[in-house]
Each structure stands twice: as structure tokens, then as C-alpha cells.
Amino acid sequence: MEVLLSCLVGMLVAAAIYLMLSRDLLRFLFGLILISNAANLAIFVSGRLITGAPPLIEEGQDFPVGEVANALPQALVLTAIVIGFGLFAFALTLTLRAYRTLGTLDTSEMRVAEPKDPS
């Protein structure tokens, strides 16, 4: 299962980089969303996958008995997803605003804040 998920992470990263190389800002953002999901999956896999063993602690004990699923990566991924959601909401709004103010989403034409081209 780990191998399968790792391959999935690789594929997601490849697709994301392909999208991010585009000059279209929106495609770049979609790539960013994909690669952030790949990062989340990578964290999830790095906690090792165990099925059917919830990390529950018996009453009166300090730690779970036997091999149980690792809850920490899931907590981390959850945090990362929430943060990522906020960031992408902002980034999408910014993209929309950029399209309205600058009239283009082609990143090579976004040069308002850059030095003037000497040519």
C-alpha cells in the first residue's frame, strides 16, 4: 500500500510540475493545489499505514497496547489541509483580482511592478 501511495505521490508531483510550468496563472495554481495534495499524502505515508487498528488507549493506561495506527501524521495532514485551503482561497481571489486589474493571466505579460524592458 505504501508503494502504491508513493507512486501516486510521484504522479501527482509530475502532473503538478507540468501544470506549474505553464505561463497561465490559473494552471499554475491548479498545479500548486495538486502538489500540495502530494505533500499531504507524503506525510500520511511517512507515518506508515496500518489498517483496522485505531489508536485507542484502554482505560487506566498511558499508551495503547500492540501495534496501532499512527494518529500524528493524520493530525498533521489535517492541519496542512486546513491551512492550504485558506491559502488557496486567497490565491484564487488574488488571481481573479489580477485578471480584473491587469486584464491578463499570462505571467510573462505581468510586468507592471517590474523594471521597464529596455527594448
Place this chain on the structure above:
Amino acid sequence: MSWLLSLPLLIPFVAGVAAFLLKGGPGGRWASVFGSVAMLIAAGALMMTVLREGVVAGQMGGWPAPYGITLVADYLSAVMVVITAITALAVSVYAMADVEARIARLGYHALFQILIAGVAGAFLTGDLFNLYVWFEVMLIASFGLLVMGGTKEQIDGGVKYVALNLVSTILFLTGIGLLYGMTGTLNLADLAVTVPTLENQGLVTVIAMMFMVAFGVKAAVFPLFFWLPASYHTPAFATSAVFAGLLTKVGVYALIRMFTLVFVGDISFTHEVLLWVACFTMVTGVLGAAAQNDFRKILSFHIVSQIGYMILGLALMTPLAIMGAVFYLVHHIIVKANLFLVAGVAFKIAGSTELKRIGGLYATAPLLALLFLVPAFSLAGFPPLSGFWAKFILVKAALEDGHGFVAFIALAVGALTIFSMTKIWAEAFWSPHPDKSEPRLSTLSPRERRALLLPIAGLAVLTCIIGLFPEPFVQFAERAAGQLLDPSVYIGAVLGVAE
């Protein structure tokens, strides 16, 4: 103890909430100023404790390390928090006059305080994932501050800033995931213990490089710096001052922390890379600045070049070099924020930041000229100002370590820095104004004058104090470097405390 550690985080958050609730009127900016004063007091108290006890650590929520989230303050963290508070105070006072009412009503002061909380959190945390969270707090606040005016330039600069920073964040997150997969821990002190025991050190180096790139984007080192000159000249002056002073330095701090505490297994490789990065950063930054003709754009490129000096200190990894890096960090934050504040005043009275379109400031606003000279000379490294000692220590460290060429680059970049500063001086201060107007400070209202000039003067005095009495600061930096190079105290303080 944990109260003292969490106060520099809680105060800006509370101030941020208060500023948001009061954003309609003058209460918002006062909340921000009072928050900054309170934070400075808290940071000073923390500093006192750290000076007395060495490393202070506290476990949040009562979970013992390495399971819970730890806040740690060693000398470096403590001094960074103090300097954050000083910058926050200076900029929040300055923002009272600089930020338009329209932007203040959108919640400028609230976001500013949240940004400060994020910065302080990044300096104080002892947990890798928590560091990521603080980076995000800082980032989202900085996004808001950057595009608040909604002008074309701001949106354009904002797109680049947001895109590049998101990429670096994801790289950071992936690095965290992989490191956790290898070690099963996220506590920095625990990582410092666990990482050297791993079998696959090659993979550790790969992860180290991921962190280097991720933090390198934040710190704006060569070749990852291009988002900085594209965006830092667009927002309000108060915003660009706090960005210039603090944000890239969080990246530098994270680099110093990770590459002195955790990734020290393959120094001959990682720190060699850092050394080259440092040289290229210094040179490209200063050359980029030489090509610019805008007050703030020149200063933006100089941030890049100055970051190179700090990375140089880290790359050499000798006690003297690390000490130089710490000293440089502190000196640079004060000086750089101050220069952006001066640029703001020049813009207000002369009407532009483009050097071709302003002038005559020396004849009609000599006080501002003096206040520009102090940080500008300090940045270039003139004795007896703070920048001289910072550069002196680093060059000496490079020579002692047998890197004569690197020392030469550092000195040459210093000379080119003078060139840029002279350019600003000649165009903005000496040459007459192209419109024949006479920019005067008296065109500002007394309230504006107080709010704009007091922080500048305060920071300039601080620069002079560090320059004229460097001994206690150098000694402090030496002790900080000693702690960084011998992390056993840090590790002991974090893992040893029962609660």
C-alpha cells in the same frame, strides 16, 4: 516559565484582535502601538531570564517533549524576539501616519500584529511542524498586507510573492513529512539526537537540501530571490519596512537553526553549497541594486545582498563566523527597516521614490538627510556604525578560515553598497528637485512628523549605540554562537524538563 515564553505570541494576537475590533477609528492604531510596547516588555523579560538561565524551554499543554509542542528560547531566539518587538514598535508608530485611513479600515493594524505574532512564533518554537504553522501565520498576514491597497503594482507584485512563497511552503511541508518518516519525531532537539543515529545519511542530506531550498526562498538567497525585488517596493512604506526587516530574516533564522542543530552530519557538502550561495547572493544583490533607479527597489536588492553575508557566517560554521552572522542579523534588521522608513518620508515630502523625480532633500530637509546617513553608512559598513563591526567580524572569520577569496567578495560587495548609497544620496538629497520644488518636513502636520520621525530617530540611535559600544553586543553574539555550535544545552533544556 511557559508563560514568559508564550507572552510574546499572545500579546500580538490579543493586540491584533483589539485592533480588528477598533479598526474603524483611531483605536485600531493605538491598539497596535500598545500591543508592540507590551510585547517589547515581555520580550525584555524573556531576554533577562534567558541571560540568567541559558536556555528556557516550556512544554505547551503539559505534554512532555518530544510529544508535545515545545517553545524554546536560547540566546539567538531571545535576541530575535527582542529585535522583532523593537521593529514592531517602530513600525506601528510609523504606521499611525503612513497608513491611509482607507487601508486602516480594512484591518491593516490587525494584520500587522498577526504578522508579528507569526514572526515571534517562528523564532520561539522548538517543533518543526509548529515552525511550519508559524510560517503560514506569517505568510497569510503578509499576503494581506502586501495587496491591501489594491493597485496594479501591488496585485502584480503580490501574485509573484504569493506564488513563490506557496511553492517554498509546500517544499518545506514535504521535507517535514520525509524527515518525520525517517525519524518519527518533529521536535527539533529530539531530531538533533535522532538524525545522527540514522543509517541512511545520504537521504538525510537530500532532505537537508529540500529544507535549504524551502528556507532559501523565504530568505531570498541566490538563485531564489527574484520574488523579493518584484514585490517589496509596492505596498505601504510601513509594510515594506517590516517585511524588509523581519520576513527574510525568519528564513535566515530557520536556516541557521536547522543547519546548526539538525543537519550537521555532512557539513563539508551542505555548508560548501551554502558558501557558494552566500557569495552569489552578495554579488547578484549588490549588482541588481546598482542597476536600479528607485529608492525602494535599490533597498530591496540590498536586502538580498545583505542576506548573503548572514548565510556566509552560517556557511563558514566557525565560532567567529556564527557570531558574525548573529551580530549581522540584529544589525541588519534595525538598519534595513530604518532605511525603508526614511524612503517613506522622502516619498511623502518629495512626491516620489524614483530617484530621477526627487531631489533637494539635503538643502531643505537636513534632518532627514542626517537620519538617512546613519543607516546608509551603517549598511555600507562605515566605522563606527554597527555595520562596520558586523562586516569586520565576518571578513575576519573568512580570512581565519582560509577563505581569502570570500573575504575579498564580502569587501568588494561592501564597496559597491557604498556606490548605491551614494547614488541615492546624490540623486535624492544633493541634486536639486527636478520640479524646482523644495521638499520640507514642515509640510507634514506635527502629528505626522512625530509619528514618522520618532521611529526613524530611535532606530538610528540604536544603530549608533551598537556601533559605538559594540562590546556587550559582540559578547552576547559570541555566547549565542557558542550555544548554536554546542547544542547540548539546548537539547538538555528541551528534553530534560519534566514540566
